[in-house]
Amino acid sequence: MxxxxxxxxxxxxxxxxxxxxxxxxxxxxxxxxxxxxxxxxxxxxxxxxxxxxxxxxxxxxxxxxxxRVPGVPLRGSPVDAARTAALAETLDALYRAVPYDRLARVPVRPDHQAGLVARLRTWHGRGPGPAAGSVVRAALREGMAWLDRPGLATAPDVPGAPVFGPGDGNLANYLWDEGASRIRVVDFEDSGRSDRAFELAEITEHVSGWVDGGFDATAFLGCFDLTAEEHVRLRECRRLLALTWLFILSFEDPAHRVNPPGTAERQAGRLRELLG
The missing domain is CATH 3.30.200.20 (Phosphorylase Kinase; domain 1)
Structure with a gap:
């Protein structure tokens, strides 16, 4: 064991x-x-x-x-075209899985839109961690200025058709079974009712997807037939999740670092690109 x-x-x-x-x-x-x-x-x-x-x-x-399900985590290795397509197929099936009448009785997942907005305002009041440099602090100011504009902060928390969301974008929770050419999902502690654009943003903006340089977010998102409204919401949700991750990385203790040096600065650049 x-x-x-x-x-x-x-x-x-x-x-x-x-x-x-x-x-x-x-x-x-x-x-x-x-x-x-x-x-x-x-x-x-x-x-x-x-x-x-x-x-x-x-x-x-x-x-x-x-x-116990077979497979190896996607995190830590390049996510090639076969794995990207399998991930999209699994998530599409998962989002559609729960019938609407049953899904309506499932609570909204933790740290959805309203929860994250409130958390970001609390973190902003505390300020970034002492190790955050000028690049990170400047990007955080730009992110909070965006959040203060009318838009996402006042939008419905779960707009459009609800889906069942796993609630965690960490690629370690998606297991590639090479023999079956499919991906299975584990870890549902933060699962619940959500919307597709938010869940896709959760995955594309999770630090596990880009810190190792192995996940092509553009190719992944291209696997989904999004509506015009979902495209707009996806952009806003990606900004929200990117800002969240920048705060998280700014709080990281340099003496007990989980991510490589410079990760917070790279995240600042990602946020600025999304805001632009």
Whole structure:
């Protein structure tokens, strides 16, 4: 058995199943979102995600057991054309999976539009981390000036047709099964009702997609037949997520750096390009 520790949970991996123990944060909410996602997808899109096996809300810590799915994470290696097409196919199926009448009863995912806007205003009040240089600070000022304009901050939180969103754009959560030429999705702690443009922005702007230089966001987005309204919203959501990531990277402690040096400055350039 292999054991992997994350910030909020511990994962125990066996040959056929995976046990996830929730240790930090709002553990009941994390568990409930994960279990709801697994059961919904098992019912409406079997094979896209692990199969739910057992849940124990009263355990200390609370625990979910699910099947182990084959594949290797997309993060950390180039995402070629085959993987890009498979990722788009999986996400398209996932977004469409949950019937509308059932999806209407699913809460909006955490850190959706309204939640992020409120979080950014709080972070702006605190200011960036002490290690943030002049390039990062200037880009943050430009980003907050954009956020203060009428538009996204006052738009409906989930406009248009809702979709089921996995809620995490980390490419480590998308597993490439080369033998089956398909991708499966894991980690649904932040899943919930969302909209397609926001979820696509979540993936294209996640630092895991570009810090290693292996993910072609333009090719990926080209796999989706977006409406004119979704194209406009996608641009605004990408700006919102890029600004969020710039704040996150500005808070990174240089003594305990997760990303390569200069990542925050590169993110500042990405944000400015999107704002332009």
């Amino acid at each position: 292999n054991s992997v520790r994350w910030s909020t949970h511990v994962i125990e991996i066996r040959d056929d199943d995976v046990t996830k123990r929730y240790r930090k944060g709002d553990v009941r909410a994390l568990l409930d979102r994960e279990w709801r996602a697994l059961t919904l997808l098992d019912a409406h899109a079997p094979g896209l995600a692990p199969t739910p096996i057992a849940v124990d809300r009263d355990a200390v810590p609370p625990t979910v057991v699910m099947s």
